[in-house]
Amino acid sequence: MALEISPAFRAELGLDRVMRQWPVGLFNENVSRDNRVFSGGKSAIDLMGIRGRTLVLVELKKRGNDKVGALSELIFYSSVMRDALKGVFEFEGGSRARSAGITRDHLADCSDISAALLAPSIHPLLRDQAIITRLNQATALRWKDRPVRFEVFRIGSFPEKKGDDFVIGRVL
Secondary structure, eight states, X not given: OTGGGOHHHHHHHTOSEEEEEEEOOEESSSOSGGGEEEOOSSXXXXXXXXXXXXXXXXXXXXXXXXXXXXXXXXXXXXXXXXXXXXXSSOOOSOOOOBTTTBOHHHHHTOOEEEEEEEESSOOHHHHOHHHHHHHHHHHHHHOOSSOEEEEEEEEXXXXXXXXXXXXXXXXX
């Protein structure tokens, strides 16, 4: 919740809008337990923002959780949202604003996706420039119509008292 309103977070990721907990369930026809294709329970993109015409998906990891599996979560979320932006999937419900105001209408204006990992500690493989570069090269070759780019950010420090903010820096 603190990142959602953090000026440092918005500035470092260049976000015009931000909100938390965008659900990523996929259902056949309408949302119900019987129509669930996958996920749907509490599965959600931790933070989602908009930077110009770029949809920014943020996977958060807490202190001590620097597992490389965060990358597979970002790939999954990117794939789902990419298909949604292309119209393969539809969003249920109206376009009423949640949180800081990202709606279906805002998403319709997005032309590409940035998938960002944000954590206090980053797995060594994900700090390796070559891994993320190769992943970005592969997605650029495969997903030309709705490009996806992966980024890694590190939380250097957390707010400790009123008036403090996060210190966030780009790793890759």
